[in-house]
Amino acid sequence: MKRTPDLDRVASAQLQRPQGVVLKGQFIDVLRSPKGKIKGVCLQTETATYSIKLPKYLRPVLVRELTPGDFVQVWAYCEAEQWRGINILPLSEPERIDLQENWQARQFVPTSSPNVDTAAVSEASAIAPTEPSASAPKPLCVQVCRKGKCFKQGGRQIMQSLETAIADDPNLQHVSVEGVGCLKACKKGPNIKLSHSKKVISGVTPDNALTIVTKYA
Known part of the structure; x- marks a missing residue:
């Protein structure tokens, strides 16, 4: 097959793509911009808290299908000191139980304010805990x-x-x-x-x- 400039660019992009990892942990908060817009997810793992920026098409999932406290897995990679996600899914029940039992065995307790990973996205500094409202609107x-x-x-x-x-x-x-x-x-x-x-x-x-x-x- 004859190589073309387009094929060369695709091949080059594939070689340059950062190697990703699957992070498993607890969804503890929504990552927001300074203006309050949803940008991604704050994920607590056993070793660190990751602030992961998600593409626009994945952000509605955080509202419609997930709630803080859920256990999830995020396919992500670190690029220019920013974590970027390419997919997010809830953990299956057996995986969630295994993860929780592992944390309990190590006496690890998730917290909403641990040390944030140094590769967090810049919006992390704008995150503030969401105070529950006494008159929260009905769904x-x-x-x-x-x-x-x-x-x-x-x-x-x-x-x-x-x-x-x-x-x-x-x-x-x-x-x-x-x-x-x-x-x-x-x-x-x-x-x-x-x-x-x-x-x-x-x-x-x-x-x-x-x-x-x-x-x-």
């Missing part, structure tokens, strides 16, 4: 129709815009987005439905979806 699930016409006419873009906005706004961390079946208003679509109401909201667009949600959030 709100935004259901977006994923069927046929609705999804093709903007449902997909609505889901993407909401997920991005939620991941970036610390005041919307109680809001989640879910794709559902037909909401029985196809001619008026795209449609969404909020979990606290039986009312279907029609004519939603990617531009006005966030305004509608924040009105009820």
Whole structure:
């Protein structure tokens, strides 16, 4: 096969990619920027606390599927003194039990304020413990129709815009987005439905979806 400049660049990039590791531990906090935007995860292992920056497409996982205290594994690599993750998954039940038993055997107790790894991302200095609010907002699930016409006419873009906005706004961390079946208003679509109401909201667009949600959030 004849080599081309593109193939040479790909091969060079593969050779230069930092060697990654799988870090297993407890998700103790969300890594945020100075403006409060979600940037990644703070992971407590037996040896250190890692502040790991995640790509944008993984950040919503921290809101929708994980909660602080969960045991997870993160595929990550260190580059220019920053830890960067490429995937994050919860540990299976047997793995979680094994890890906890190992920690207990070594008399290791996770803490939310250990010594942070020196390769932490720069945002680590901006992390502050989140104080529980006495009037914390109730969870709100935004259901977006994923069927046929609705999804093709903007449902997909609505889901993407909401997920991005939620991941970036610390005041919307109680809001989640879910794709559902037909909401029985196809001619008026795209449609969404909020979990606290039986009312279907029609004519939603990617531009006005966030305004509608924040009105009820």
